[in-house]
Amino acid sequence: MCPRTGGGDVVFEEASYFAPLDHSEDGTVSVRLGKDHPGFADPVYRARRDALATLAAQWRPGDAVPDADYTEEEHEVWRQVSAALVGLHLAHAAQPFLEGKETLGLPEDRIPQLREVTELLAPLTGFTYQPAAGLVPLREFYGSLADRRFWSTQYVRHHSSPLYTPEPDVIHEVIGHASTLANRRYTALYEAAGAAARRVESEEALQFVSKVFWFTLEFGVVREADGLKAYGAGILSSPGETSEFSHMELEPLDLVRMGTTEYDITVYQPLLYVADSFAQVEDVVGGFWETCTDDSIEALKHEAGAPA
Numbered sequence: 001m002c003p004r005t006g007g008g009d010v011v012f013e014e015a016s017y018f019a020p021l022d023h024s025e026d027g028t029v030s031v032r033l034g035k036d037h038p039g040f041a042d043p044v045y046r047a048r049r050d051a052l053a054t055l056a057a058q059w060r061p062g063d064a065v066p067d068a069d070y071t072e073e074e075h076e077v078w079r080q081v082s083a084a085l086v087g088l089h090l091a092h093a094a095q096p097f098l099e100g101k102e103t104l105g106l107p108e109d110r111i112p113q114l115r116e117v118t119e120l121l122a123p124l125t126g127f128t129y130q131p132a133a134g135l136v137p138l139r140e141f142y143g144s145l146a147d148r149r150f151w152s153t154q155y156v157r158h159h160s161s162p163l164y165t166p167e168p169d170v171i172h173e174v175i176g177h178a179s180t181l182a183n184r185r186y187t188a189l190y191e192a193a194g195a196a197a198r199r200v201e202s203e204e205a206l207q208f209v210s211k212v213f214w215f216t217l218e219f220g221v222v223r224e225a226d227g228l229k230a231y232g233a234g235i236l237s238s239p240g241e242t243s244e245f246s247h248m249e250l251e252p253l254d255l256v257r258m259g260t261t262e263y264d265i266t267v268y269q270p271l272l273y274v275a276d277s278f279a280q281v282e283d284v285v286g287g288f289w290e291t292c293t294d295d296s297i298e299a300l301k302h303e304a305g306a307p308a
């Protein structure tokens with residue numbers, strides 16, 4: 001899932017991206033879609049969202065991950081997005097992503113179960129998938145990465161808008177993230193981000209760690225010999241953003257700017273940070289996550305003249 005954060009203080013804005021959930025005493029969950037959601041007026045889709053959220057909410061650590069009974073319409077959305085991304089990835093994805101995607105070998109004709117994603121990933125990097133009904137608190141989401149556990153939604157975007165969703169659906173989680181989690185160069189970064197989230201104490205420091213994640217592992221771009229490429233799961237799970245990212249405002253990799261820049265996930269990301277190489281991401285961002293503390297983050301911000 002996307003640990004989407006908004007403001008610079010402790011008031012997270014994920015609730016506006018993850019539809020809020022209502023838990024009933026009988027264990028069922030209903031999803032409150034916003035009026036502008038493509039599936040808001042579709043009772044069949046809303047029932048599916050409720051059923052899948054209930055399935056995930058009833059899962060407990062240690063349980064087998066439950067299979068979702070995806071409909072043919074849901075599989076068709078996956079097929080459309082997978083097909084659209086094949087050529088776009090070859091043209092615009094960074095080499096480590098392409099290597100991970102190739103190694104993973106996801107089905108393109110149907111939505112794989114999270115159980116199957118784990119079966120593919122675990123032998124490669126040790127990562128496993130576990131179901132999220134909706135928003136998982138930032139510290140829990142990241143902390144799990146340190147244990148090579150990835151919280152993933154299971155629902156699918158509405159069929160009326162297959163190529164775009166502001167919500168992190170199973171297409172984002174699996175085509176975007178699992179392709180990266182199949183490559184050990186990426187998983188070292190995910191695990192370091194997880195360790196950082198567990199190490200820092202203040203919400204402000206956690207937000208900084210999260211925003212650096214956002215501008216790298218979700219929306220990072222990198223220069224390769226044949227041009228600008230995307231390596232972030234947020235870009236590479238969206239056909240629209242994979243087509244458009246090179247036209248966005250591009251800035252050099254900068255920890256303090258990434259860690260303090262506000263962003264809005266409801267539009268294509270207008271500002272992206274470009275690494276000179278994936279090795280630079282590993283050195284600068286991975287190195288930061290491996291050692292950062294509340295004090296070191298404050299010191300970085302102070303040196304850069306950023307607001308405390």
Ligand SMILES: [Fe+2]
Binds near residue numbers: 001003234
């Ligand atoms: Fe994500």
